[in-house]
Amino acid sequence: MKLDQPEPAIGQANAAPSIRYTVESGRQFCPPAVIPADLLFRGNQEILIGHNRETYRLRITKNGKLILTK
Secondary structure (H helix, E strand, C coil): CEECCCECCCCCCCCCCECCEECCCCCEECCCCCCCHHHHHCCCCEEEEEECCEEEEEEECCCCCEEEEC
């Protein structure tokens, strides 16, 4: 996988440039978006995430770190 040149943001002076990666087939994809933790947690200290019929617990520690447990 190689990194192509970032594309300039159009009409947004302070926006971060879009980065696209080239994969072996020649197709490009955008990296996943960054979702702010406060948007996910909405004031709570932990959330439950369902994935592949399993439940995971994502919590914020007293030191502000994230811990993911099954």
